[in-house]
Amino acid sequence: MLWTTDGLSRSKRIRVKTMKLKKNSLIKISQIVFVPIALLIVWSIFAPFYSLPGMSKICGAIIEMIENGTYFHDIAISSFRALSGFAIGFSLGAILGILTGRYSKVFLIFGGLLLFLRWTPVLAILPLTIRIGGLGEGPKIFIISWACFFLCWIYTHVAVTKLQKQYIWWSDSLGLSLNQRLFKVYLPAISPSLIGTARAALAISLIVVVAAELGGTLQSGLFRNGLGYRISRAIETNRNDLNIACILTFGLLGIIYDCCLFQAVKLLSFITKIDFCHSEG
Amino acid sequence: MSQNILQVKQLTVKYNSTIVVDSIDFELKNETIVFYGPSGCGKTSILKALLNVHEPNMKTRGSILLDGNDIKKGSGEIGMTIQGPVVPSWLTIYNLCKMGSKMRRLNTQEQHDRIMSMLSSFKIDHLVDKYTHNISGGENSEQHLLLLYLMNLKCYYLMSQPPLLMVLHECQYGVILKVKYIQCKYQQ
Numbered sequence: 291m292l293w294t295t296d297g298l299s300r301s302k303r304i305r306v307k308t309m310k311l312k313k314n315s316l317i318k319i320s321q322i323v324f325v326p327i328a329l330l331i332v333w334s335i336f337a338p339f340y341s342l343p344g345m346s347k348i349c350g351a352i353i354e355m356i357e358n359g360t361y362f363h364d365i366a367i368s369s370f371r372a373l374s375g376f377a378i379g380f381s382l383g384a385i386l387g388i389l390t391g392r393y394s395k396v397f398l399i400f401g402g403l404l405l406f407l408r409w410t411p412v413l414a415i416l417p418l419t420i421r422i423g424g425l426g427e428g429p430k431i432f433i434i435s436w437a438c439f440f441l442c443w444i445y446t447h448v449a450v451t452k453l454q455k456q457y458i459w460w461s462d463s464l465g466l467s468l469n470q471r472l473f474k475v476y477l478p479a480i481s482p483s484l485i486g487t488a489r490a491a492l493a494i495s496l497i498v499v500v501a502a503e504l505g506g507t508l509q510s511g512l513f514r515n516g517l518g519y520r521i522s523r524a525i526e527t528n529r530n531d532l533n534i535a536c537i538l539t540f541g542l543l544g545i546i547y548d549c550c551l552f553q554a555v556k557l558l559s560f561i562t563k564i565d566f567c568h569s570e571g
Numbered sequence: 572m573s574q575n576i577l578q579v580k581q582l583t584v585k586y587n588s589t590i591v592v593d594s595i596d597f598e599l600k601n602e603t604i605v606f607y608g609p610s611g612c613g614k615t616s617i618l619k620a621l622l623n624v625h626e627p628n629m630k631t632r633g634s635i636l637l638d639g640n641d642i643k644k645g646s647g648e649i650g651m652t653i654q655g656p657v658v659p660s661w662l663t664i665y666n667l668c669k670m671g672s673k674m675r676r677l678n679t680q681e682q683h684d685r686i687m688s689m690l691s692s693f694k695i696d697h698l699v700d701k702y703t704h705n706i707s708g709g710e711n712s713e714q715h716l717l718l719l720y721l722m723n724l725k726c727y728y729l730m731s732q733p734p735l736l737m738v739l740h741e742c743q744y745g746v747i748l749k750v751k752y753i754q755c756k757y758q759q
Binding site for chain 2: 394457458459460462465466470474475478479481564565566568
């Protein structure tokens with residue numbers, strides 16, 4: 291049956307609207323509350339069969355980490371590594387992607403090498419990076435930015451090559467300056483792809499930070515920090531509760547990064563009056 | 572004051588080795604002409620050449636003169652409404668108007684006054700802060716077209732790809748009248 295509000299009185303229409311709002315808020319509440327509760331129940335039922343800790347133990351592990359002061363310190367260190375790697379990789383990748391996408395000569399010069407390096411598995415070059423750069427922050431941030439760079443480069447390159455020619459002609463016909471073209475036409479045109487790429491790159495940065503912290507801390511007494519290191523310690527000491535607590539923290543960090551990214555884009559849209567989340571592009 | 576005479580002499584447009592436009596000549600002075608023909612006969616290529624838009628495999632020969640001078644690329648002297656996505660959907664109507672070639676020479680206050688007076692003369696000033704994708708379909712395309720004309724005020728000649736294709740059939744006559752009005756009021 292097709293539901294429409296045509297032909298209804300004003301009060302009835304308002305009632306229909308209120309019902310729709312209630313339905314939407316119920317769906318939202320169920321997303322936030324019911325689904326996690328259901329997952330907790332399922333976890334509590336099945337965890338003992340696989341010798342996994344219950345949720346109370348996991349919460350206890352988090353409290354334990356907070357009490358001994360490692361929890362927030364580890365989060366800060368891992369976030370610093372992931373976000374600085376992401377920032378470097380994303381900016382370089384996006385700039386190069388714009389250049390290779392817009393100017394075919396730049397692609398001819400760098401394209402082959404970049405396409406080759408893109409396929410080198412980042413986890414395979416991690417030991418080499420540690421061997422060359424040591425166990426400090428530099429190699430960890432380098433490896434994260436390496437992983438983010440290629441993802442951002444290829445997606446930005448594709449987005450720029452698929453940029454509608456009409457927008458370029460439109461800019462030509464208005465006689466826009468390079469600045470205006472770049473910041474008011476070309477960048478906003480590819481912004482939905484850039485936002486998608488940034489989200490994917492943030493996820494990659496969290497994956498690689500774990501690998502970098504696992505690989506960069508096990509062999510030495512130095513740099514024993516970060517959530518990745520905590521996971522390796524938890525595995526060594528057979529503390530599944532600590533391990534799962536760290537994994538869940540990574541999930542939470544991912545959601546926080548995602549929200550921050552969206553809020554930053556919204557703020558930028560508000561300031562510049564340019565809709566960066568438009569559906570075209 | 573310039574005469575706004577557009578002269579096209581021996582214009583040839585080639586894509587790779589295929590000649591699409593072969594040595595055409597015409598001259599325009601404050602008049603309207605129509606190019607029509609089947610798909611692929613070179614209508615858009617002529618417009619691209621006039622607009623100085625060059626695609627990687629496109630080659631042009633001949634001269635295009637405005638008042639006896641070559642047209643500088645990207646000078647905003649010749650405007651074109653475009654087939655496909657008409658204007659960027661991420662800009663507000665206000666920002667769109669601000670990007671007009673003549674508009675950019677004014678200071679902020681003058682720009683604001685000019686934009687508001689132009690929009691209110693077409694009774695679309697209520698859309699000033701809206702994004703183009705937020706306004707309704709028929710209204711949207713009609714305004715797009717109008718705004719393009721408004722924005723290109725510095726232009727001496729306006730080149731239109733199917734200009735009324737996106738406008739509702741019932742609105743087309745009204746749009747033509749509005750465009751004529753803009754041409755008379757602002758373009759001189």
